[in-house]
Amino acid sequence: MANIKDVAERAGVSVATVSRVLNGNSPVAETRERVLAAVRELGYRPNSVARALRTARTGALGLVISDLTNPFFTELADAVEDAARGLGYSLVIGNAGERPAQQDDYIRTLLDRRIDGLLVSSAGTGSAMLREVVASGTPLVLLDRAVPGIDAPCVRADGRTALTDLAAHLAALGRRRPAIIVAPAGTPTGDERLELFRDALAGHGIALPDERVGATPDLQPSGGRRMMSDFLDLPEPPDAVLATDNLMALGAMDELRARGLRVPDDMALVVYDDVPWFAHTDPPLTAIAQPTRDLGRAAVRTLLERIEGRPAASVLLPARLVPRRSCGEAPAR
Template sequence: MSTVRIKEVAKLARVSTATVSHVINKTRFVSDDTKRKVLYAIERVGYTPNIHARNLASGQSRTLGLIISDITNPFFPDLVKSIQERALELGYDVIVLNTNYEPERDSRYVQRLLELRVRGVMILTTEMDLSVIERLSSREIAVVFLDIGKVGPHTSNIRVNYEKGVHEAVEHLLELGHRQIAFISGPVRFKSAQFRRQAFLETMKSHRASLHTEPLILEGNFRLESGEHLVREMLTLKSRPTAILAANDLMAVGALRGLGRAGLKVPKDVSVIGCDDISLAELTDPQLTTIMIPRTEIGTAAVEAVLQTNSAQGREIKISTQLMVRQSTHAAPLLK
């Protein structure tokens, strides 16, 4: 029936069945005029390609897999959008799968993507078991990670330069006179959280002589509520911080809320800096100073890398950051 339908499309469009196949599969250049005729004929005939059969025949599909850790985190929508748009430009669709920080979903999702014979997989989660990753590599499926991967055959890694961003954030606070700076970390089992935490410690260590106390680090979970909870904990300390750097914007927004509910004003009493530069950062009152992570650049790089990472050795792609100074940072209280 499929062959019959293709012949009907070819007859109506006045082209060969091979041309119809090239338009459907995007396997060869076809002029815009011819493409329009074929697409019009497909619509008239009501032909629907059997994608699963096509994938079985070719061994691959024009589909990419995307595994993320938390679809409710405002960091991801812009990132997913940029991935989908770049993939569409290159003739690919994207299947988005959300783990919700539940590692047991990883194996199930990878198996599903293998069944669909995807061209490649982008893994933008906080962690993934090595055995799950090896299942993809053993099938020679290209994989691109965000922060958590190692470069190797079929595998590339996008590495955000958290060191630069955190260094700029801490230097900004030090220039404002802050010496008691607290850091709200993400879960230390996550590599991205480790990178940000280590960058904070190294920057503070380089200024040890001018600091009043040892750096204060509290561990959150990347969610808003943990930022608010940890601020309440900080406020019970005898020597409370005059500035807070959070490992992501959601925890920073939680810190803003916690400080406000405690009757403290930001930035008059306490300065706050986040990380990510999600859209919410410009909607808070005061607007949040934050480390901008370029999600559109990451998304574009992820798609291009996964399509270029085949049997060849993968590569590491470095992404820079930028400190966005807004309204939530000010001179330390003692300097006023």
């Protein structure tokens, strides 16, 4: 592949001139044409590795995502990728698969690669490597999941309004014994959703006792299914279940179907994360929609602020309730 020296020789100028023409920094001479012609003829494309070394900017962002195969994170990654490209950045992606060790591995190699900035939707609360990121001065933005003790802006959705609306929705439909399936205790996201939901229900005089709070070890269908099964085995089973992750909701539906129970007649079901699929289930599931693409965009924008040296604050975008038919009664629309 042709390099800048080849171009310089062909155009009969120095490499400095070639570089200047290409970066539009200073000159505007008639050499310009000769240089551009040489570039064209040789099919020259600057080596961005060399450029990165010299300028200390790689033009790449790192994204470490907790689980790429979870549709919510897929869409998030897609939005991030889109935004990054729009701003001229490439994206180096790492899938932690919810394993903190792997996440740390990735962060390390991304730092070695001198990415210009890092986005992390952290698996677990493992913050050892994240602390190093902060120490290294690499711009960092947390995505979807805040990490205690890490001083970096966090971009995520706020479920308060949506959960308040959901409580009202359930109360209006006469559901008195709600339940919730959450991530393991200690997960900031899970804890928060539980707390907000409980508060919102309290506003309608509805309790959410611990027996109707099911924590799964992982965010997988199997966990959701087991929790639903436990709920159904209670002396007084719930009449509505909120699954705080889309995969867990899938499992919960399986269990209902396996027992021959129908949604919404026998059980109301609500899912956190409005992935397109849920509009195609039978019945379409009432969902809490996080503004996924907006989150991705906002995260990249925030990261760029940091990269360019400006201060950047955390971003909290409202999630909203999307009523469909899984709690009874058609949505107003």
